[in-house]
Amino acid sequence: MSRSDYEPLVKKKRARFLSWTRKALAFAGRLQLINSVIASLTNFWCSAFILPQGCIDEIESLCSAFLWSGSPNISSKAKVAWVEVCKPKEESGLGVRIIQDISIVFDLKLIWWLFNNLDSLWVMWVKNTILRGESFWDVRAGAVRSWIWKKLLELRPLAQQFLHMEVHSGKSVGFWTDLWHPMGRLIEVIGERGTHKLGIMRNARIADVLVDHQWSFRNTRDRTIEPIIV
Template sequence: MEDIDSLCSAFLWSGSPNDSSKAKVSWTEVCKPFKEGGLGIRSIADVSKVFSLKLIWRLLSESHSLWVDWMKKYILRNESFWDVRDTGLGSWVWRKLLKLRHLAKEFVPIEVHNGQSARFWTDLWHPRGRLIEIAGETDTQKLGIDRAALISDVRTADGVWRFRRCRDRQMREIINMIENHQMEVNHHAPDVVMWRKNETEYCRQFFTAETWQRIRIHGGLKEWSEVVWFQFLKEWSKVVWFQLRVPRFAFISWLAIRNRLSTGERTGAWGQPQGCLFCGEPNETRDHLFFACPYTYTLWLEVVGTLLGRPPDPDWESTLELLTTHSYGRLEYLLVRLVFQTAIYIIWRERNYRKHLKKPKLPSQLARIVDKTVRNRITSTGYATKPRLRGLMQV
């Protein structure tokens, strides 16, 4: 799976799956959601892991499946999934499922009712985890309970636990832990394998999106919560990803915000220094191109006009902060972001044209190109027939 991800990364940056030397942003960052500063692409490795967890859930939840029945008869052979060893039987998928058991333990508690399918020692029915891992293999007999015993073998119909008297301190602590765990006794309801949807909620079905959210780069953390997730958010993401964005404009803007365009400052580190092709500034940086350069600032003044709600600032950070935090009307915000992205794209394209000795254009010429491009994009939406976009051209 990692090899496939590597091919995808190479293709994104070079157009060929065989050239992995041109990546501007790591694949880990690319695979983050839009709101966290990525491109919203899902890693093949993470997706594969999610669907492998779904197979584990099917296997444990007694789902009516020919595959589950076959696996239980020929591979598990009445053993617990948590204890079965890799004996060479089964496919590579099965061996992958076995390797994911440590992760699956965080998701599949058993809700005990009649106790006739949940195993006392080896299943995940107690909040502390599997009792066999707490007590140890050699101490199971101290309570007089067989390793393969079910909960119904240890608990009476009245919900009373039957333990052998034991003076061992650790065993006494385990007994207290079990007796203090409140469980519903319902002899007419079977035990149910649950799936962890979020920090506090468990359900009787598998949730693909929520599971992926927990296991990806920050995932698998027991302390994961919405508060933790908020720390990963990038406020500038809404400047890049919005309803009217043009994909190639958004992509170049995304690279610009992350400062990953191949400006003179960056190529200089590779031994290829490049000055500003618009004004001759020796050090061509992202902040200089957008919009500290007199040429690009002249263009920016002409195309943005009064859309920002205040005089345009040549400082990149100030401009981005304004677009991120200022309160705009809905249509105004759509338009100002579209103009911003189009200006970045056209400036970057003109810069590359000049680098390859094409005929340069004046700022006024580029301004007309930006204006025409924005108008064409708005027209392509059929804005006049859409109530939420009506009036966009008049902003």
């Protein structure tokens, strides 16, 4: 997303601030508007687009200027760093939500959607065009041209903390690559050698390994593998 793409959002926020500037609002009133009207507008955009850092920085700069001076055009009167303003009230902050955190929440929702809406056209397009048969967890960031997807791939370690796939029939869950086992992704737990020791291909689905509700793979006495097959 270029600056021209998100400029309408910045202009809309600046216009809102300027309209409020004429009302000579008190500090508490300005804070309330930032936490309600501006936050709602930001949430809407974050739900529809992945905002680049430049856009986030501009919006927070406008919010800071308006909060401390009453105008989005005067940015030299900040008494406290914006990061302190955004801390919870219990930590002596003002409870303003960090836009970056809001953006991350909606980005994680996109990742969740990728695994929970397999029949959607968007998911099918992503798998065919972006992932090209690879697991979301394994695709290299360097192989993806889109900056949006590079950003989503950077969130994989965080996303793994919240995602857990339900097996059901096992036809859509990767035995090695997906997050279905309590120990995490099995390919990360025991490494690539596990595919050879168990005789299970790396791209195998759980349904390929289950026969009459029983695991079907090569016998092994390897202690590093025993925990995942018990």
